[in-house]
Amino acid sequence: MNQKRKIRILVAKPGLDGHDRGARIIARAYRDAGFEVVYSGLHQTPEQIVQAAIQEDVDMIGLSSLAGAHMYLFTRVAELLHENGVDDIVICGGGIIPEEDIPKLKKVGIKEIFTPGSTLDDIVKWVKKNVKPRGVSY
Amino acid sequence: MFNKKDLDRIRADNKKWQQAFKESVSKTPERLKRFSTVSDRPIRNLYTPLDTGDLDYSKDVGFPGQYPFTRGVQPTMYRGKLWTMRMFAGLGSARDTNKRFHLLVKEGQTGLSTAFDMPTVMGYDTDSARSRGECGRCGVAIDSLKDMEILFEDLPIDRITASMTINPPAPVLWAMYIAMAENRGISRSAIGGTIQNDMLKEFIAQKTLMCPPRPSMRLIVDTIEFGTKEVPRWNPISISGYHIREAGSTAVQELAFTLADGIAYVEAALERGLDVDSFAPRLSFFFNSHLDFFEEVAKFRAARRMWGRIMKERFKARDPRSMWLRFHTQTAGCSLTAQQPYNNIIRTALEALAAVLGGTQSLHTNALDEVLALPTEEAATIALRTQHIIAEESGVANTIDPLGGSFFVERLTNDMEEEAFEYIRKIDDMGGMVAAIERNYPQKEIADSAYRYQKQIDNGDKTVVGVNKYMAEEMLPIETLQVEAKLEEKQIQWTNQVKNSRNNRKVRDALEKLADAAQGDDNLMHYIIDAVKEYATLQEICDVFRDVFGVYRDPGVY
Numbered sequence: 001m002n003q004k005r006k007i008r009i010l011v012a013k014p015g016l017d018g019h020d021r022g023a024r025i026i027a028r029a030y031r032d033a034g035f036e037v038v039y040s041g042l043h044q045t046p047e048q049i050v051q052a053a054i055q056e057d058v059d060m061i062g063l064s065s066l067a068g069a070h071m072y073l074f075t076r077v078a079e080l081l082h083e084n085g086v087d088d089i090v091i092c093g094g095g096i097i098p099e100e101d102i103p104k105l106k107k108v109g110i111k112e113i114f115t116p117g118s119t120l121d122d123i124v125k126w127v128k129k130n131v132k133p134r135g136v137s138y
Numbered sequence: 139m140f141n142k143k144d145l146d147r148i149r150a151d152n153k154k155w156q157q158a159f160k161e162s163v164s165k166t167p168e169r170l171k172r173f174s175t176v177s178d179r180p181i182r183n184l185y186t187p188l189d190t191g192d193l194d195y196s197k198d199v200g201f202p203g204q205y206p207f208t209r210g211v212q213p214t215m216y217r218g219k220l221w222t223m224r225m226f227a228g229l230g231s232a233r234d235t236n237k238r239f240h241l242l243v244k245e246g247q248t249g250l251s252t253a254f255d256m257p258t259v260m261g262y263d264t265d266s267a268r269s270r271g272e273c274g275r276c277g278v279a280i281d282s283l284k285d286m287e288i289l290f291e292d293l294p295i296d297r298i299t300a301s302m303t304i305n306p307p308a309p310v311l312w313a314m315y316i317a318m319a320e321n322r323g324i325s326r327s328a329i330g331g332t333i334q335n336d337m338l339k340e341f342i343a344q345k346t347l348m349c350p351p352r353p354s355m356r357l358i359v360d361t362i363e364f365g366t367k368e369v370p371r372w373n374p375i376s377i378s379g380y381h382i383r384e385a386g387s388t389a390v391q392e393l394a395f396t397l398a399d400g401i402a403y404v405e406a407a408l409e410r411g412l413d414v415d416s417f418a419p420r421l422s423f424f425f426n427s428h429l430d431f432f433e434e435v436a437k438f439r440a441a442r443r444m445w446g447r448i449m450k451e452r453f454k455a456r457d458p459r460s461m462w463l464r465f466h467t468q469t470a471g472c473s474l475t476a477q478q479p480y481n482n483i484i485r486t487a488l489e490a491l492a493a494v495l496g497g498t499q500s501l502h503t504n505a506l507d508e509v510l511a512l513p514t515e516e517a518a519t520i521a522l523r524t525q526h527i528i529a530e531e532s533g534v535a536n537t538i539d540p541l542g543g544s545f546f547v548e549r550l551t552n553d554m555e556e557e558a559f560e561y562i563r564k565i566d567d568m569g570g571m572v573a574a575i576e577r578n579y580p581q582k583e584i585a586d587s588a589y590r591y592q593k594q595i596d597n598g599d600k601t602v603v604g605v606n607k608y609m610a611e612e613m614l615p616i617e618t619l620q621v622e623a624k625l626e627e628k629q630i631q632w633t634n635q636v637k638n639s640r641n642n643r644k645v646r647d648a649l650e651k652l653a654d655a656a657q658g659d660d661n662l663m664h665y666i667i668d669a670v671k672e673y674a675t676l677q678e679i680c681d682v683f684r685d686v687f688g689v690y691r692d693p694g695v696y
Contacts (some may be wrong), residue, residue, distance in 0.1 A: 015271065016257060016262070016268060016272055016346075018340075021386050021588050024696035025386075025589055025592050028585070029592075029604050039694045040694065041694030042695065043692070045268065062531050068621070069271040069275050071274040072271025073271055076270075079331030096511075098510055098618055116475065116476045117477050117604075119596040120592060120593070121596055
């Protein structure tokens, strides 16, 4: 049986938005929850994010956007993953995302959107339930 | 402020009273295990003259308009003139924002304040690959002088001051504003306004980034020097705590890091050879007003006193105006909630009241829907009316510094000053703010506070109405502003049109001259103004900075 490996997560800030309070708090909460965390730092293009996700062999990408460009940026990350033949990395997102955009984002492959008021505990629980280390059979 | 005999009597009475209090709560326990501010500062049950016993009224509090300015920088404060009601606005195209500006002026706003979109604040044109999806989303898109001309079209810029929230590309946007005014026949010495231009807090908190800290300081000193000589009514910098607080700092960290940034700018300007009293009167400040009412009022009072002391004692300023901490305030965006958004009107009103009782010179009140999107016209108008009600109905502007002398507020003011000076000493020991930033010191301090606060909300230690208490089953839908879908495409076409109609040889010349000058020691403002007048775009100019000075990458501390 495979050794149970930790869940690996890329927390990423796509685009030019510099609001990183949420992303950094989430990164710390994931680390405290026992996940392995890679934080992209700011101002990443969707290409850079997807490349990092593949190189770092992560199980999930958490995208954060608070400046209104989430529709283009989140969608582009999902498209690029797909174009690279990767369909088993879970993508979730958070930030200032208007209610009406959430179903549209889910449709393009963003599995969950966390809006202001979500607790760290809820987000960690969601990850534990929805993300499994890739390539590990149980 | 009391004599020893009085204090001895009060001490004895206080002891008795505390005993009685203890007996009462042994029967009915206190409501909370621990009472603390939003910044987690413990608060006691009662404050008395014992808390302000060593306060020297003349030395520590004084009179409005007199050193150390605890009670206000002007002698008349709001008896003479109310604070400037300056609502931050910017959306879509220059044309869209111009329309919003005209509406705000018509509704009684007394100053303009511009929000730029992300590509603009980062120094990219709309047609850059890095700008995809961002045009006009959280502010107005400005690619060239043409956009600046439209942005301020038919607005009385010789009578009304304009503030621009812009940092790495601040010299460029300022150059565009100066060129726009001059093209309208208004001289640079007649215009008034503010550019934020505070890069240190960008590295610490807001993270709109371009070049590394040291060349960024050079550009800032260029603007300070240029402004001092040629644009005397302009504030070339707005030293900002707002974003430090929004990034999750405590009130004391906001106070300390902001003033430490101010110290770094003064030192850099002195190193350039400027006389302290030639530039210090134009340094302006920008603070957050958060929810914890008295802590905020005390913060503003402490900030004024500290800056007065720093300028007089540390930098030997002689002109009292050099010692004035003049500040703009914005209510705390991070205190607003997406849940039950109408509650945000009340939060903003309380925060605005704290700013007014703290003696702000200028105020932006957030709109109830800003946690969801850019504000609608209706929401922005309610936010402005909040200021009108505070100013003209509540009576709080009838007298100066009405909370001065409150045992609680004076004690908080003292404590916050002391703790903030302790931080400043630590930063001095590291070699100043630039060195501290290079060691990620303020970044780490803020990250720790932000995480602690989030945990306190999550476990219910801190109440956020509608989020962890008094939750509603259903969300009331509110209407939010939509940015036109075709905007990006239109803006790219428009900027292409500008590029095709200018003299491209002259643009190249101007950019080459700028690049040469950037490698030397000349003040760059004149070169930048020459380039924008040829309609060089924002990115073309910023690319020169990036080429010559290098690009700063956020270290991603969490």
